[in-house]
Amino acid sequence: MKISGRTFVVSGGASGLGRACVRDIVAAGGNAMILDMNQEQGAELVGQLGPSTQFQACDVSSTTSIADAVAATLSWIASTGKPLGGIIPAAGVGFPGLILDKKLKPVSLESIDLVLSINLRGTLDLVRQLLPALAASEPSGPDGERGVVIMVASAAAFEGQMGQVAYAASKGAVASMTLPMARDLARFGIRVVTIAPSMFESNMTAHMSDKVRTGLQKAMEFPPRAGKPEEFASLVRQSIENSMLNGVVIRLDGATRMPSKL
Known part of the structure; x- marks a missing residue:
């Protein structure tokens, strides 16, 4: 499918991987x-x-907020004449927390709900x-394609x-629903692709300590560095x-396999 002449919706689009897309x-x-x-960055x-x-x-955790964004998108599409071609839900968070810590305190349900909600x-x-x-x-096109959903x-x-x-549960669920969603949408000429990146330069990884960052880089094969947002966007473009x-589900990880702990 050609990108030119179509409209793509990118959540989390003001920074990081979404911004590059x-x-x-x-x-x-x-x-x-x-x-x-983030209205300022947007x-x-x-x-x-x-x-x-x-x-x-x-706010993707709010159905009403999403509904308002969808209405604004459709209004813009009507004014430009460039039909919707793809959905890229790239908004995400990752709040670490042991399911049970050394003091025998379980992770808070609020933390779990927030990660799963977004x-x-x-x-x-x-x-x-x-x-x-x-x-x-x-x-x-010759296949009668209408568009593509690219999840992260x-x-x-x-x-x-x-x-x-909580983070692994949320991302594992996204990976797991890729094939059934593709099967559901095949009749409409809509494809579904999920990209599973390792450590990439983003707002989420920017807050990592040097120790954590160094430990993650040691788990990488080649290249031994964090991925660049432009490399992620390149795969999104190919997926379109x-x-x-x-x-x-495409792993974009430089052959990285994460250890249990750093």
Whole structure:
């Protein structure tokens, strides 16, 4: 599917991996609706990229907030004439916490709920609310494709470390729902791809201590460094353009396999 002439919705689009995706989509001739809670960063990005972008404040843990963002997206699409081509739910959080600490205190349910609400529920809710518009788009190309959903899992879905029970659960669920979602949407000409990155330069990893960062880098094979947002965005672009990518979880990790602890 061609990016040019279509609109893509990117949650978490004002920073990190989502921001890189927005830049790449615009560079390829597409429009990008940026959903994020950081209004300052969102406005800054729109100012840099111009009329091919629009920002809408959105909390993906709130169904009402998502509904408002979807309405704003559809209104923008109606004014530009560039139909919806893809949904990229890249908003995510990772709050570490041992399921049971040394003092025999279990992790708080509030912490679990927050991670699941944003990483899993927020992903599903954004996708489901936008799918009617995606399925109503005019099919394109010889396959009659209407669009693509590109979700974000994590290497933690497969090798979650100590303190990552909630995070691994949320990302493992995203990976697990890739194939059934692709099967559900095949009749509409909509593909589903999930990317599972290891450590990438992002807001989430920016708060890591030097000790944790060094430990993670030792677990990498090649290249022995954090991934760059542009490398993630490059795979997102390939996932949009290559119609044979469907129902698959792609590890983007430089052969990293995470140890139990650092």
